[in-house]
Amino acid sequence: MAYEVAMKALVLSLVLGAVAGIRPSKLVRRQVPAIYVFGDSTLDVGNNNYLPGKDVPRADKPYYGIDLPGSGKPTGRFSNGYNTADFVARKKLIPSAINRGVSYASAGAGILDSTNAGKNIPLSQQVRLFELTKAEMGPRVASNLLSRSFFLLGAGSNDFFAFATAQAKRNKTATQSDVAAFYGSLLSNYSATITELYKLGARKFGIINVGPVGCVPRVRVLNATGACADGMNQLAAGFDAALKSLLAGLAPKLPGFTYSLADSFGLTQDTFANPLALGFVSSDSACCGSGRLGAQGECTPTATLCPDRDRYIFWDSVHPSQRSAMLGAKAYYDGPARYTTPINFKQLARA
Ligand SMILES: *[C@@H]1O[C@H](CO)[C@@H](O)[C@H](O)[C@H]1NC(C)=O
Ligand SMILES: *[C@@H]1O[C@H](CO)[C@@H](O)[C@H](O)[C@H]1NC(C)=O
Ligand SMILES: *[C@@H]1O[C@H](CO)[C@@H](O)[C@H](O)[C@H]1NC(C)=O
Numbered sequence: 001m002a003y004e005v006a007m008k009a010l011v012l013s014l015v016l017g018a019v020a021g022i023r024p025s026k027l028v029r030r031q032v033p034a035i036y037v038f039g040d041s042t043l044d045v046g047n048n049n050y051l052p053g054k055d056v057p058r059a060d061k062p063y064y065g066i067d068l069p070g071s072g073k074p075t076g077r078f079s080n081g082y083n084t085a086d087f088v089a090r091k092k093l094i095p096s097a098i099n100r101g102v103s104y105a106s107a108g109a110g111i112l113d114s115t116n117a118g119k120n121i122p123l124s125q126q127v128r129l130f131e132l133t134k135a136e137m138g139p140r141v142a143s144n145l146l147s148r149s150f151f152l153l154g155a156g157s158n159d160f161f162a163f164a165t166a167q168a169k170r171n172k173t174a175t176q177s178d179v180a181a182f183y184g185s186l187l188s189n190y191s192a193t194i195t196e197l198y199k200l201g202a203r204k205f206g207i208i209n210v211g212p213v214g215c216v217p218r219v220r221v222l223n224a225t226g227a228c229a230d231g232m233n234q235l236a237a238g239f240d241a242a243l244k245s246l247l248a249g250l251a252p253k254l255p256g257f258t259y260s261l262a263d264s265f266g267l268t269q270d271t272f273a274n275p276l277a278l279g280f281v282s283s284d285s286a287c288c289g290s291g292r293l294g295a296q297g298e299c300t301p302t303a304t305l306c307p308d309r310d311r312y313i314f315w316d317s318v319h320p321s322q323r324s325a326m327l328g329a330k331a332y333y334d335g336p337a338r339y340t341t342p343i344n345f346k347q348l349a350r351a
Pocket of ligand 2 (some may be wrong): 171
């Protein structure tokens, strides 16, 4: 399929794949007119199902979606049910049309175009797609709508997975200058993405930082004792600190720019420290998978399912369970102040 044609097909499908099939309660008043979502598989609501290519990651088979009310069928979400984008959207709007919200998020995408290139909609392209959506609205609707809308971004984990894989292939650990160069390109490209969206009319940014990527079952299983890869976690934490400074520095330069930085890293570490308190019995294994830690095989129709999906932090070897995603969205929306900087998603929506 020619790229142009693919892109047009994609814009259509993205509208259909708009965030959250959840019917909002009549009692919930919308706090923002629309939500636009950019990022990776933690926020993808099915876009990759429309991309050509056999290496594109797709959650289009059971047991994905097994807990979705009504259907129990896979929708492309990398979850047993809804994902973080759904739960954030659920707090505020009726997602049914381009002027109510669209998700451009794509599994496998990173901050860098080079991450898993050719197998997802890269972040820079997601911004181009949003530009097409904006054009479709027309200038009057757009100027009225976009500055009040919520822009949800979550990306970076895939860049860290790709970086770690590349280092392992070269059989060497990253030097300080490798890391500095990597951070530099992540930060400059994330900054460019945010600034670009701002120029297109976005003002309210909810940005989810990179979690402890060294603790996902797929990484843990590489260690004989199932321990987290501390080096990968430190790398992600270093980036998160730099992202915090980046946003603080960007704010005064962009009039009207408001943001909430959600601390996925801190929240996940706190959850790992005391999983039982939150009702989790497993914090190191995939609920759906096979082999050691459920992480030696994909989540497919022949995989093993854990007995109680709500009691696992991880759904598959990389992605959170629906319940983890729900708790994350709740924490970012109006949870303890330590999980958001400088304001929470609720305050951002009302700002
Ligand atoms: C970084 O951003 C620039 C400008 O948008 C883009 O041309 C480039 O491809 C990006 N680089 C990577 C590695 O994503
Ligand atoms: C990688 O390095 C280790 C330790 O130096 C060595 O034992 C191993 O053979 C190397 N592997 C490859 C593929 O070069
Ligand atoms: C496995 O994890 C332990 C505990 O963090 C660590 O000491 C050890 O070096 C790790 N092994 C490998 C092969 O990375």
